[in-house]
Every structure is written in C-alpha cells, then in structure tokens.
Amino acid sequence: MSWVVFLIGVLAVVASGLPVLLARRFLRDIREDLGRNPDRGYRPRVTLIVPCKGLDPDFNVNIRAFFAQDYPDLELILVTATRDDPAHEALEKMIHAHPQVRARLLVAGIATGRGQKINNQLKAVAEVEADTDVLVFMDSDARPKPAFVRHLVQPLENKQTGLATGFRWYMPVTGGLWSVLRSAWNGGGVVFLTDPQANYAWGGAMAIRKETFETCRVADRWQNALSDDMTITNAVRSRGLGIRFVPHCLVTTHEDCTFAQMLEWTNRQTIIAKVYHPALWWKIALAHCVGNVILLLGMVLLLGYLLDWIADPLILLSSLLMLAIIPMEMLNGLVLLPAVLAMLPEHRRKLVRLFPAYCLLAPLASILALVNTISSFFTNRITWRGVTYEMRSPTETIVIQEQS
Known part of the structure; x- marks a missing residue:
C-alpha cells in the first residue's frame, strides 16, 4: 500500500511539471514572435466594431483609445442595444x-434568442x-495601444490564417485579493495561445477577413449563440484554417472586482466552455479535480505522520511529493512572468510588484477552477451584463431575464 501511495506522489510531481513545460514553451514562442518585425506593411481596409453596454470603469479612457488607433483606412462602428443605454450618450x-x-453609432435593439453582445455585432x-476587407471585433473594457489594430491584422496576410486574436490581462487597480485572484485565474489560459492545435479566439480582440467571415458562415452560427469567440473559433477551424495569437495585442483591462463579481465571472467562463468546448472543459475539470484531490491527500498523510497515526517514512516522502504541487504551481508563475513582462513592458513595475501575490495565489486559483467546474455541472445559466441566459446548446440560447 505504501508503494502505491508513493507512486501517486511521483505521478503528482510529474503531472505538476507539465504546466511548467507549457509555460517554458510559451515563453520561447513569445520571445521568438516579439523578435520579429510586427508590422509587415499589410494594410487592408478595416472596420472596427465595438459593442457597448453600460459604462465600464474608465469607459471614456477606453473608448478614446479606439479613436486613437494609428491606422490609415479604418472605420469605427460603436453599437448599443438601446438609445437609453448610458453608453449611448x-x-x-x-x-x-x-x-x-x-x-458611426448604431442601435441594435434588444436580443431575444442570442447574446446581446452578438446581437450588437x-x-x-x-x-x-x-x-471592407477585414472585420475587427473588440470589447469596450479593453484599452488598446495606438498600433493595436495595425498589429492585429498582420497575420491575415497569410490566407491559411483564418483569424488573428489578442488576449486580455486583468490589471488590478488597487491590488485587492479578489482582483489579483481573477487576474491569476485568467492568466492561466494564456499559455495555450501559441499552440496551433489548442489556441482559440478571444472575443475582446479578434480580426477576420470579411471574406472568411462569410465563407465560414459566422453570421449564421451567431444567430442563436451566446459566445461570439467560441462560436467563431469552431467556425474557422471547421474550414481547416488556423488561429494566430498576436503577442503585441495582449490588452489590459484596468478594473477591480469583489468576491461576488470574481466568482460570477469565473463561473460564467467555465459554463460557456462546457457548452461550446466540452472536450477542453473535461480536460480542465479532470486536471483540477485530480490535482486538488492529490493535494488534499498529501495534507492528510502529512498530518497523520506528524500526529504519529502513520509511522511509515515512505508515506512521509509520498505526502511531500504530493505537496510539491504547490511550489510547482508557483514555479509555473515564475516561468510565465517574463513572457507577460515582454508583452506589457509599460506595466512592468506594477506586474513585478504583483508577482509575489500571483505566485502565492496560484494554488488558490486552481481550487477556484475546481469550484467553478463543480458549479458548472449543475447549470447552463449565466448572467452577463444584467441579462440572464440559458444555453441549451451552442446553437440555442434562451433569454431568461430581459433587460429593462
């Protein structure tokens, strides 16, 4: 029995090392990409679409960043659901x-059988x-740099690239616990973005040729959908086209959150993943479930040894191997940090200051992911910007509570 427990401990160390290897690969890919010229002179005619609802923190600052884009042939389309939305004025x-x-500023009307964001889009x-040659979709809570659109569209010069995407990094304003935890949780998904087989579009910043948008019938797929990015990811991949992450387009979202807001947001992301990408959801669910169960087992075995309930030294060694998951999760953050700093050099000072908190919260982020997974087992309902939806399937969305 002791040898079985020891084997579990060894396997736990090996498994916890895999994320570190992924982070190392991500760091290598980012350094290689950033070492190239990000602007190859590709200048398609762009329409930048920004759906808006309500006034996000620093709303005017964010929106001004869209008007400040350094791009020669760009039209900006802003969309609200109604004229009485606070964002409209x-x-x-x-x-x-x-x-x-x-x-231009458009009014889309209230959505009835799909997400309001998609309705606006x-x-x-x-x-x-x-x-128009290229459609660029961005979120109103992002704050893009002046060269953002110029960098985002460059991969589309290659016809085998169906979609180019950025990603979000939550930048806590005051550095509160729940804000940093949300940032750490969200940052865990960045390592997959340079993997051609596992990456995905992020709806807050994605560019697609209009021709590709039409060929992939994205508008048809969006008709009864809730998730714009998961749906467009599946549409592009169904045509055998690739998705390219642009490191220069890691965009910051500057806001804090409460515990309730953090939990609601992480639950929502997990439920959407379950509906739209069940294979990925199962992998994440199993990884966090097994990892946290082994971590708990290690704590119990160590406590039993310290209290003289267990006298076998091999059990002690096994428990320490299981508990090594914690420093390995912290090491993962240590390996990932240089890549994030390279993509967000203007925020280097703040990120370095937050780094110890990111490392210490890495195990808690894993536990949070497990809580999100358990919660998502029991519901397909989410509340997003004040509207409650039920996702019956990737192609059927029911509005449970409409906007007032």
Whole structure:
C-alpha cells in the first residue's frame, strides 16, 4: 500500500511539471514572435466594431483609445442595444469630439434568442461597407495601444490564417485579493495561445477577413449563440484554417472586482466552455479535480505522520511529493512572468510588484477552477451584463431575464 501511495506522489510531481513545460514553451514562442518585425506593411481596409453596454470603469479612457488607433483606412462602428443605454450618450459625445475619425453609432435593439453582445455585432456587420476587407471585433473594457489594430491584422496576410486574436490581462487597480485572484485565474489560459492545435479566439480582440467571415458562415452560427469567440473559433477551424495569437495585442483591462463579481465571472467562463468546448472543459475539470484531490491527500498523510497515526517514512516522502504541487504551481508563475513582462513592458513595475501575490495565489486559483467546474455541472445559466441566459446548446440560447 505504501508503494502505491508513493507512486501517486511521483505521478503528482510529474503531472505538476507539465504546466511548467507549457509555460517554458510559451515563453520561447513569445520571445521568438516579439523578435520579429510586427508590422509587415499589410494594410487592408478595416472596420472596427465595438459593442457597448453600460459604462465600464474608465469607459471614456477606453473608448478614446479606439479613436486613437494609428491606422490609415479604418472605420469605427460603436453599437448599443438601446438609445437609453448610458453608453449611448457618452459615445455620441465622443464621436462629436473626434470628427477626424470615421465613426458611426448604431442601435441594435434588444436580443431575444442570442447574446446581446452578438446581437450588437450582427447589427454592425450588416451595416459594414462593401469594400471592407477585414472585420475587427473588440470589447469596450479593453484599452488598446495606438498600433493595436495595425498589429492585429498582420497575420491575415497569410490566407491559411483564418483569424488573428489578442488576449486580455486583468490589471488590478488597487491590488485587492479578489482582483489579483481573477487576474491569476485568467492568466492561466494564456499559455495555450501559441499552440496551433489548442489556441482559440478571444472575443475582446479578434480580426477576420470579411471574406472568411462569410465563407465560414459566422453570421449564421451567431444567430442563436451566446459566445461570439467560441462560436467563431469552431467556425474557422471547421474550414481547416488556423488561429494566430498576436503577442503585441495582449490588452489590459484596468478594473477591480469583489468576491461576488470574481466568482460570477469565473463561473460564467467555465459554463460557456462546457457548452461550446466540452472536450477542453473535461480536460480542465479532470486536471483540477485530480490535482486538488492529490493535494488534499498529501495534507492528510502529512498530518497523520506528524500526529504519529502513520509511522511509515515512505508515506512521509509520498505526502511531500504530493505537496510539491504547490511550489510547482508557483514555479509555473515564475516561468510565465517574463513572457507577460515582454508583452506589457509599460506595466512592468506594477506586474513585478504583483508577482509575489500571483505566485502565492496560484494554488488558490486552481481550487477556484475546481469550484467553478463543480458549479458548472449543475447549470447552463449565466448572467452577463444584467441579462440572464440559458444555453441549451451552442446553437440555442434562451433569454431568461430581459433587460429593462
């Protein structure tokens, strides 16, 4: 029996080393990509679509960043669900304040059988000019740098690349526990973005040729969907096209959150993954379930040895091997940090200051992921920006509670 427990401990160390290897590969890929010229001179005609609902923290600062894009042939389309949305008046003022930018503000109406964000995006797509080459979709809580769109569209020069994507890094404003934990939880998904087989689109910053959008019938797939990015990921992959992550397009979202907001957001991401990408959801579920069960077993065995309930030294060694999961999770953060710093050099000081907290919270982020997984077993309902949805399937969304 002792040897079985010891074998579990050895396997735990090996398994906990895999994320570290993934982080090392990610760091290598990012350094190689950032070492190349990010601008190859590709300048398609772009329509930048930004669905908006309500006033996010620093809303005006974020929206001004869209108007400040350094791109020669760009039209900006901003969309709200209704005219009485608080964002609508703010966006009207922003358009008037930037007459040098080609910008339009549309009203999409209230969604009934799909996500409101997708409803807004579909309204914008229907209004896109015929000579637009590339559609860029971004979220209103992002704060892109002036060269963001220019960098994001470059991979699309290759016809085998169906979609180019950025990713989000939550930047805590005050550094509160729950804000940093959300950032650490979200950062765990970044290591898959350079893997051509495992990467995915992030809806907050994605670019696709209009021709590809139409060929992949994305608008049809969006008709009754909730997740814009998971749906477009599946659509692009179904045509045998690749997805390319652009390291220069890691975008920061500057906001804090409460415990309830953090839990609601992480639960929502997990439930969406269960519906739209069940294979990935199962892998994550098994990984966090097995990892945390082994960690708990290690704690119990160590406690039993310290209290003289267990006298076998091999059990002590086994428990220490199991508990090695904790420093290995911290080591993963240590390996990942240089890649994040390379992509966000302007935030280096703050990220370095937050780094000890990221490392210490890595085990808690894994436990949180397990809680999210357990919660997602029992429901397909989420609440997103004040609207409650039930996802019957990737192609059927029911609005349970409409917006007032």
